[in-house]
Amino acid sequence: MGKAAKSATDAELKKLMRQFPAERALQKRGCGDGLVFLIERTSDAHASARWVFEYRFAGKRKSLGLGTYPDISLSRARELAGGQKALIREGKDPAAERKAGKQAAAVAHLTTFDLVANAWLDSERNRPQGTKQLSADTVDKLTWLANLVRPVLGTLQIRDIATPDVVRAIEPIAKSGRVDTAHRVREVLSRIFAFAAVRGMCNGDPAAPLKKERSVLPAKHIESHAAITDPKAFGEMLRAIEGYDSGAGNRARRTTTLALKLITLTALRPFELRQLRWSWVDIDNSRIELPAEFIKMRKPHTVYLSRQAVEVLTELRGINGYGELVFPAVHAKRVVRKDGEPVKRPAVRPISENTLNAALRRLGFGNADHVSHGFRTSMSTATNESGLFKADIIEVALNHMDEDKVRAIYNRARYEQERKRLSGWWADYCDALREGRQPVSGENVIPMVRA
Numbered sequence: 001m002g003k004a005a006k007s008a009t010d011a012e013l014k015k016l017m018r019q020f021p022a023e024r025a026l027q028k029r030g031c032g033d034g035l036v037f038l039i040e041r042t043s044d045a046h047a048s049a050r051w052v053f054e055y056r057f058a059g060k061r062k063s064l065g066l067g068t069y070p071d072i073s074l075s076r077a078r079e080l081a082g083g084q085k086a087l088i089r090e091g092k093d094p095a096a097e098r099k100a101g102k103q104a105a106a107v108a109h110l111t112t113f114d115l116v117a118n119a120w121l122d123s124e125r126n127r128p129q130g131t132k133q134l135s136a137d138t139v140d141k142l143t144w145l146a147n148l149v150r151p152v153l154g155t156l157q158i159r160d161i162a163t164p165d166v167v168r169a170i171e172p173i174a175k176s177g178r179v180d181t182a183h184r185v186r187e188v189l190s191r192i193f194a195f196a197a198v199r200g201m202c203n204g205d206p207a208a209p210l211k212k213e214r215s216v217l218p219a220k221h222i223e224s225h226a227a228i229t230d231p232k233a234f235g236e237m238l239r240a241i242e243g244y245d246s247g248a249g250n251r252a253r254r255t256t257t258l259a260l261k262l263i264t265l266t267a268l269r270p271f272e273l274r275q276l277r278w279s280w281v282d283i284d285n286s287r288i289e290l291p292a293e294f295i296k297m298r299k300p301h302t303v304y305l306s307r308q309a310v311e312v313l314t315e316l317r318g319i320n321g322y323g324e325l326v327f328p329a330v331h332a333k334r335v336v337r338k339d340g341e342p343v344k345r346p347a348v349r350p351i352s353e354n355t356l357n358a359a360l361r362r363l364g365f366g367n368a369d370h371v372s373h374g375f376r377t378s379m380s381t382a383t384n385e386s387g388l389f390k391a392d393i394i395e396v397a398l399n400h401m402d403e404d405k406v407r408a409i410y411n412r413a414r415y416e417q418e419r420k421r422l423s424g425w426w427a428d429y430c431d432a433l434r435e436g437r438q439p440v441s442g443e444n445v446i447p448m449v450r451a
Contacts, residue, residue, distance in 0.1 A: 008029070008031050008037070008074065009074065010070075010073060010074050013029070013037055013049070013069065013074060014070075016029060016037070016039065017039065017047065017049060020039050020041070020047045022041075022044065024041065025040070025041045026038070026039070026040055026041070027039045031074065031077070031078070033078070033081055033082070033085060034053050034054045034055050034081055034084075034085065035051065035052075035053060035066075035077055035078060035081040036051070036052045036053070036054055036063075037049060037051065037069065037077075038050050038051070038052050048068065049068065049069040049070075050065060050066075050067065050068045050069060051065070051066035051067055051068075051069060051072055051077040051080070051081075052064070052065055052066065053065075053066055053080070053081045053084050053094070055084065055085070055088060055094065057088060057093045057094075057095075058093070062093070062094075062095055064084060064094050064095050064098065066080045066081065066084075067080070100200070111157055111158060111159075111201075112154065112155055112156065112157060112158060113149075113150070113153040113154055113155070113156050113157075113158050113161060113192075114150060114154040114155065115158075116158045116192060116195070116196050116201060117146045117150070117154075117192050119195070120146075120191065120192045120195040120196075121139065121142060121143055121146065123195065124139055124142060125139050132293070133293065135275065136349060137274075137349075137350070137353070142188055145181070145184055145185050145188045146185075146188055146189075146192065148169075148173060148181070148185055149166075149169035149170065149185060149189065151169075152165065152168050152169035153165060153166070153169050158193075158196050158201050158202050159201065159202045159203070161193075161202070161206055162206050163206040163207075163209050163210070165206065166186075166189060166206050166207045166210060167210065167216055169185075169189075170182050170185055170186055170189075170207075170210060170216065170217065171216050173185060174216065174217055174218060179217070179218050179219075179220060180220055182217055183217060183220050186207050186210050186211065186217065189205075189207035190205050190207045190208060190211075193205040193206065193207060225371050225373040225374045225376075225377060226367060226368055226369055226370055226371050226374050227370055227371070227373075227374030227375070227376075227377035227378050227381075228365075228369065228370045228374065228378060229377065229378055229381040229382070231382070231433055231439065232433075234378055234382075234433055235433030235434055235436065237360075237363070237365060237370060238264065238430055238433055238434035239434050240363040240364065240365075241257060241260045241261065241264070241363065242257075242434060244256065244257045244260070244359060244362075244363060245257045251319060251330070252330045254319065255316070255319060255320065255327060255330075255351075256351075256355060256356070256359050257359075258312050258315060258316050258319075259273060259327055259351065259355070259356060260356060260359060260360075260372075261308075261312050262309060262312050262313070262316075263356065263372060263375050264375050264378075264430060265305075265306055265308055265309040265312065265423070265426070265427050265430065266288070266303050266305070266309055266423075267375055267376045267379040267380075267397070267398055267426075268303065269373065269376070269399075270353065270356060270372040270373055271294075271353070272290060272294060273327065273356075273372075274327055274350040274351055274353065274355075275294050275325075275350055276288070276325070276326040276327060276350075277324055277325060277326065278317070278321065278323075278324065278325075278326055279324070281313055281326065283305075283310055283313055283314060283317070286304065286305040286306075286307075286309075286310055286420075287302055287303060287304055287305055288302070288303040288305065289301075289302055289303075290302075290303065301399045302419075303423075304397075304416070304419045304420045304422075304423045305423065306423045306424045306426070306427035306428075307424070307427065308427040308430075308431065309423070309427065313326075323348060324348070325348065325349075325350050327350055327351045328348055328349070328350060328351070329348075329349045329350060329351050329352065356372035357371050357372055360372065376398055379398070379426055380394060380398060382426065382429060383397075383422060383425070383426060386425070386429075388425065389418065389421075389422050389425075390418070393415075393418050393419065393422060394422065396419075397419060397422055397423070
């Protein structure tokens, strides 16, 4: 059969096509050296033919399409099959080589840093289903960080960028005093170069040597979030917040005031507060259920609401209850760029990450005095120093500990009771400080009992 197959001619193949039985769905005709002529019935009156190269690689049987007949003649098909056999002799898998070639062709136009960075940002913006998704805010931050180095790297060929080029781009940022930003830019560059490397667009990460090179990138500044923990000073700040929108008659200003009140009462992280959805809020049962994807701990977290927090959310529903977000930005973002192309980010967005800190600064509390994240420290300090609550209950309320593990230690009813008691005590404590009264003592509070 092998010799007959090798002597096959185009005329013989055409005859096979004409005489292909109507009742048959498939017929294979070997042509030697792994080349196969494959006829398939496509309808009652029509059949088509194509070339397939069959081979073994790494102990597995594989096949590779070589094109359709008669577009690819017998002689041309033999040339193509011979090329695939040459790859096998070199220890290469023809199917893998074809796949790599397609990938290279798909990114062949991505030659400059600008084009590769844009492709990487698109991939981060549109991650596959089932993988961790990034928020629009996060993508915006990545875009901003990448944009910082475009003036230096943007027009350079991605394959030609070397470590000195990266130094020229990052060093001025660090020397301007924005050391943390410079470190974040380096991290983004490493991600962009990794994206390019796995697609064959460059050979490595020229930003990697800067990770520990302190002459270019000084060590990161590690600072705790500024927070007021003195009761008297904290009360003064609460009074200032209460009067922030006094007489303004401004919906945005009132929303900011309520945001400051809610973050005080709940000790949510600023990101969690900004991303808060009405679908997570259960006013009737006085709780907020935060989903795992929005939580630093990457596990769902329940926030038990005090009476005062419920009042704040009830007022907010009357202001912003028409949409998805509890704290939407007042000014919708542009949905069409100046060139007429759509903007790849949602038009309805949460308030800026700077909104609360800017409000605190207007009230006279600068970044060195108290920031929005500092309310968590204020709550932690007051509740721990009160001596009324177990440390693990405080830590889980701040979502510093695994809620499931702590819940397992206590009787379920007692656990929820203590979480609610903590939020209620903290809210009453804040009321007392704001009103200049003596905070509630713990004399009449029943100490926690383990199950």
